[in-house]
Every structure is written in C-alpha cells, then in structure tokens.
Amino acid sequence: MDIFESVNMAVKTLTANKLRSTLTMLGIIIGNASVIAMVGVGQGAQRYAAEQFETLGPNTLFIIPGSDEARQRTFEVERALTLEDAEAIASQVPSVRAVAPQLQSQQPVTAGNRRVSTLIVGTTPDFTIVRDFDMDHGRFFSEQDVQRNTRVVALGSDVARRLFDDSNPVGQQIRIRNLSFEVIGVMESKGAFLGNNQDDAVYIPVSTMSSRITGNTSPYGTEVTFISVTARDENAINAAQFQMSNLLRLRHRVVNEDSFTIRSQRDALEIVGNVTGALTIMLAAIAGISLFVGGIGIMNIMLVSVRERTQEIGLRKAIGASQSDILLQFMIEAVILSAIGGLIGTGIGVAGVTLVAVTTPLQAGVSTAAVALAVGVSGGIGLFFGVFPARQAARLDPIVALRSA
Incomplete structure (x- = not known):
C-alpha cells in the first residue's frame, strides 16, 4: 500500500472520531506544554539569579564569620x-x-x-x-x-x-x-x-x-x-x-578550622545555579510523567480502535493487504495523534513561557533543546505505545476477523 494513501486513511479515521482523538491527544498536549514551560521558567530563574548577583558589584567577595562546618554544628561563632x-x-x-x-x-x-x-x-x-x-x-x-x-x-x-x-x-x-x-x-x-x-x-x-x-x-x-x-x-x-x-x-591564630568563610560572586552563583538547575530538571521530569500517561492513553484508544475495526481489518487482509500494511496503518494513526498533540502542546508551552517573561521579573525564554526534546519524545511515545495495538491488528486472522464481525 502507498504511504500517502495510508496517511490519508489514517487522517480520515481520526477525524471521524474528533472528540475521542482530541481527548487522546490531551495527555501529550499537557506533557509537552509542561516540559517546555518548566524548562523555560527554570532557565529564566537562573538568568534572573545571575543578574541579581551582578548588582552586588564587580569582582566582589564576601567574608563572613565562622566556617561552614561550625555553622552546621552550632549557631555560635567562635570569633x-x-x-x-x-x-x-x-x-x-x-x-x-x-x-x-x-x-x-x-x-x-x-x-x-x-x-x-x-x-x-x-x-x-x-x-x-x-x-x-x-x-x-x-x-x-x-x-x-x-x-x-x-x-x-x-x-x-x-x-x-x-x-x-x-x-x-x-x-x-x-x-x-x-x-x-x-x-x-x-x-x-x-x-x-x-x-x-x-x-x-x-x-x-x-x-x-x-x-x-x-x-x-x-x-x-x-x-x-x-x-x-x-x-x-x-x-x-x-x-x-x-x-x-x-x-x-x-x-585569628587559626590552627585547625578557619573562623571565617570567604565567598565570591562566582561561588554564590554556582550554588544558586545548581539549585535552580536541579529544580528545573525535577519539574521537567514531573511534567514528563504526563507524556508517559498520554502515551498510555494513545495505546488504550488504539486497542479500542482495533476492537471496533475488526471487520475492516479482516476485509482488508482478505483482499490482499499484508501484515506490514495493517501494522503501518495503525502506527501512522498513533504517530499522527502524538505529533499533532506535540505541536499543540509546544504552542501552549511557548505561549506560557512568553506570558511568564512578560508578567514576572524572570527572563524566561523558550529553549530550542526543550522543544526538540519534547516533540521528539512525544513522537517516540506515540510510536512506542502504538506498536502493541498495531501488532495485534496485523496478526488478526482474516477469517476469524470476518466471522467475529
């Protein structure tokens, strides 16, 4: 079967059940938007922190009483x-x-x-x-x-x-x-x-x-x-x-442990960068869970679709469609769902990041890497979770499929 014909059939099948297709894409949409927004806001927080430290003055160092070890043990400073x-x-x-x-x-x-x-x-x-x-x-x-x-x-x-x-x-x-x-x-x-x-x-x-x-x-x-x-x-x-x-x-006649700590802008910025970076990764990972949930939703709907289209699958196989043709048909449907959901989610995520940048001090920006990763992962999830239903459809015996209809 021609690939363009398969795509055309997949689009017609999905548009015939608009509400179900939209709800299936919802998990992918939310996942993509969340990942892009969280990464953008996290990077904006890092840039904001860097600008804040620049206001302290150029090449600035701070000497504070007590060592880090002493402050962990007690609030009292020796000297x-x-x-x-x-x-x-x-x-x-x-x-x-x-x-x-x-x-x-x-x-x-x-x-x-x-x-x-x-x-x-x-x-x-x-x-x-x-x-x-x-x-x-x-x-x-x-x-x-x-x-x-x-x-x-x-x-x-x-x-x-x-x-x-x-x-x-x-x-x-x-x-x-x-x-x-x-x-x-x-x-x-x-x-x-x-x-x-x-x-x-x-x-x-x-x-x-x-x-x-x-x-x-x-x-x-x-x-x-x-x-x-x-x-x-x-x-x-x-x-x-x-x-x-x-x-x-x-x-201070220090023998063992220093009675002071020297911090530079670079040290403080590195600490803040590590914290905000870790939070960004954590938030993006949490948001990524919805991508996984969206993939499960695609698999669930595709399994339902296989059950509903048993007669169609049997008829197509009876007139000469191969297992690879059936497999390709259902895989294309799954990828279309995830790809469209990924694009819509990307648009929402970019809009959210822009809104944060306009309404807050955070210089949030859209990360190209985050967009590419989110769209790629969503497409991969659609492909991965679409394999099982597609293989089930491809393996149906045409006679059994026609009789069960």
Whole structure:
C-alpha cells in the first residue's frame, strides 16, 4: 500500500472520531506544554539569579564569620570579624582594590512625625566602590567622618521617599535611637537582590555605628557583621581569596578550622545555579510523567480502535493487504495523534513561557533543546505505545476477523 494513501486513511479515521482523538491527544498536549514551560521558567530563574548577583558589584567577595562546618554544628561563632581585620586586608593584600566592612542592625528611623523601621548599615567610604553604588544627590560620608564618629547618614532611595516624599532630604535631620543625624546624601536606586530591597537602608560611618548604635561587643576590636571586598580584576579573584585567607588565619591564630568563610560572586552563583538547575530538571521530569500517561492513553484508544475495526481489518487482509500494511496503518494513526498533540502542546508551552517573561521579573525564554526534546519524545511515545495495538491488528486472522464481525 502507498504511504500517502495510508496517511490519508489514517487522517480520515481520526477525524471521524474528533472528540475521542482530541481527548487522546490531551495527555501529550499537557506533557509537552509542561516540559517546555518548566524548562523555560527554570532557565529564566537562573538568568534572573545571575543578574541579581551582578548588582552586588564587580569582582566582589564576601567574608563572613565562622566556617561552614561550625555553622552546621552550632549557631555560635567562635570569633567575630573586626574592623581591624578589614583594615589589615586593605593595607596588606595587593590583589584587593577596595574593602568595605559592614555592621548592620534593624532600627526605627524618625523624621518629623514619620517613623519607619529599616536596616542601618555602618560602613566605610569604600562601600560605594565595592558594592557599585552611586549617589543620586548629595554625597557619601568621607574617611574624616569615620575618624570623627560624625553623625551623618546617606539614605537609600526607598527610605528617603518614605520619610520625605518627593522633597530633597539633604540637610534635613533624622533620629536613630534618639540621636540626631544629618542627611548628607541619597543613594541611586539599586533594586532588590533575591527579594531583599537594597534601597531600604540607611548608611552611616562604621565608627558611629559601633559607638552610638550597637556598641562594641567583641574583645578583639570593633566587630562587624561581614566584610565586602572587590578584587582588582576578575583574574585577581582567586589570588585575593588565597591572600585574605592566609592573612586572616594569621590574625585569628587559626590552627585547625578557619573562623571565617570567604565567598565570591562566582561561588554564590554556582550554588544558586545548581539549585535552580536541579529544580528545573525535577519539574521537567514531573511534567514528563504526563507524556508517559498520554502515551498510555494513545495505546488504550488504539486497542479500542482495533476492537471496533475488526471487520475492516479482516476485509482488508482478505483482499490482499499484508501484515506490514495493517501494522503501518495503525502506527501512522498513533504517530499522527502524538505529533499533532506535540505541536499543540509546544504552542501552549511557548505561549506560557512568553506570558511568564512578560508578567514576572524572570527572563524566561523558550529553549530550542526543550522543544526538540519534547516533540521528539512525544513522537517516540506515540510510536512506542502504538506498536502493541498495531501488532495485534496485523496478526488478526482474516477469517476469524470476518466471522467475529
């Protein structure tokens, strides 16, 4: 039998039972759409995370107190990082461009009759270099402000708007823990980082923070929450990590386990990438189950079709159709069902990914590999699950088939 004739007969058979054919394709449609959408959203999440880490500043490293092993055993940190550690890194590590220690505390801030709770960050002038912050208007505090414990602040853009609306806050007074501070600048909007609003913060000299807000709590010097560092360039990141580790081990007199951890943007991004990649694979695998279920649906309907068309099969074999002709006929029907379902599912999946990209911050995109895989798998499933019913039809004895009709 001619292949084109077989395709034509298969199309006529399937369109004669439109509702049943549509319901049979539903599992394949849902499976394809789910796989494409999940992979697209997962890759969008990875790109979003990469962009978020870029907002931290170029070639940035973070030094946090305590080792990973110690944090797994207990929440207590043996020795805190200090302002003196940051000063030693700035003066003794040649591969470092700038260092910004940060001492943080959540505090209420008052301006006139308005009161907001926000993050108070005690830091140094190099903070704007390390974290790639710019001033919208006014200035950031200077090294002299740090040395003199000056009560000056630079406001994040969101805090400035919540306290002063659209008016210029530079030169105005705010109160933190009943102490007056002069606003000397407002930061440019930086946006959120993994859900944390970087514009909802107030920046003051670290010396003022430790002496007036939090107090000195470490016997080793002025305690800081963590230290941000920027390497001279991308090629100097590994050297900076190595040199800072050695310096801090000497300063902290480390014998066995480090009392600190150094993380780079690359390390953090790799961790997030591994997590989002694993979630993407898991979601795609779960969505792929519906493809398997759709294949079972195709096999089920094809078996029903064989039962219904027993007389037709017997008649065709009686007038000379071979087993391969019957096998090909039913295989074509199964492949058409899965292929059309795959194409419709692909269209829905692409539309879903586009909708996510338009309505959310995730830069979801259609993965060509995911589309090819989903369509290929759906076609393969139709072929695989269509074999058994097709072989049953091909093996029917024509005399028995005619009598059973």
